[in-house]
Each structure stands twice: as structure tokens, then as C-alpha cells.
Amino acid sequence: MELNTKGRYAVTAMAELAMNADQGAVALSTIAERQLISLAYLEQLFLKLRRAGLVESARGRAGGYRLSRPAAEITVSQIMTAVDEDMRMTRCGGQADTCLPGRRCVTHGLWNALSDHIETFLETITLQQVIDGGPLREAERAAPMAQVARAAE
DSSP: OOOOHHHHHHHHHHHHHHHTGGGOOBOHHHHHHHHTOOHHHHHHHHHHHHHTTSEEEEOSTTOEEEESSOGGGOBHHHHHHHTTOOOOSSSTTSTTOOSBTTBOOTTHHHHHHHHHHHHHHHHHOBHHHHHHTHHHHHHHHHHHHHHHHHHHO
């Protein structure tokens, strides 16, 4: 799976808001500069994030955006869905549930199951965990155990 920039950038920008939540609203131009993301692209993403109720806009001199609720209550999945990022591995399991004209491919079950695992994982990861590095630390702890299990086989 390769995420489009809209999913990666949306999560990155939301993490930037979460890290600066104590400073109030953050201007999109500030996020664009810090994260090297096009301002025009961020504006498009934030329209969707605002419609989804994940961010609020503030007008005026100290204007910009802020999270609409605590980072611990916003999941990565919600962010990805808000910007229309597809979290499926392949076209397998899409709305038509067919991979080839009129039928499923032989690996349909594999890719569909992997997509389900990815979606479930992203539903459990909050924006707070992202900025705290939680998912990374958990993955690092799990990796040595997986290597030990493979070596024992």
C-alpha cells in the first residue's frame, strides 16, 4: 500500500496542530512552512477536515486552525477518511468486490484481510499517540518478538 500525499499530509498537519494546541490556532502558512507542504494543498485538505468536524477555524490576526477536540479523541482513521484517503491495499474488496471483470482474483482474500488489519490498526491509533510516538515504540517492541518467533520455527 502506498498512501497518497493527502493522507500523509493531513495526518502530519493534524499532528502539527496537536503539538501546538496550547498556543491556540495555527496558521496554515506556518504548517506549510514547517512541514514543506504546499499551502494551496493544505487549504484543500483543511476544507475537508473542517467539514468532517476535526478542526475549527479562527479568524483574525491570531487566526488559523485548531483541533475541534482533544488529540486523544481523534483517530488516524478519522483523518484519513475525512480527506478521502483510501486505506485499502488494492482494488480487492472495493464496492464491487471484484478484482477481475466479473470475478475475484486468487489473492482477493489475502489483500482484503490485510486491508482490514490496516483499517483496524488506524482506528485504534489516536493523534495523541502519534505525537507521543506511541505506535512507533509499540511496533519496535513487537519487532524483536516477531524475529524470535521466526527463528524458533
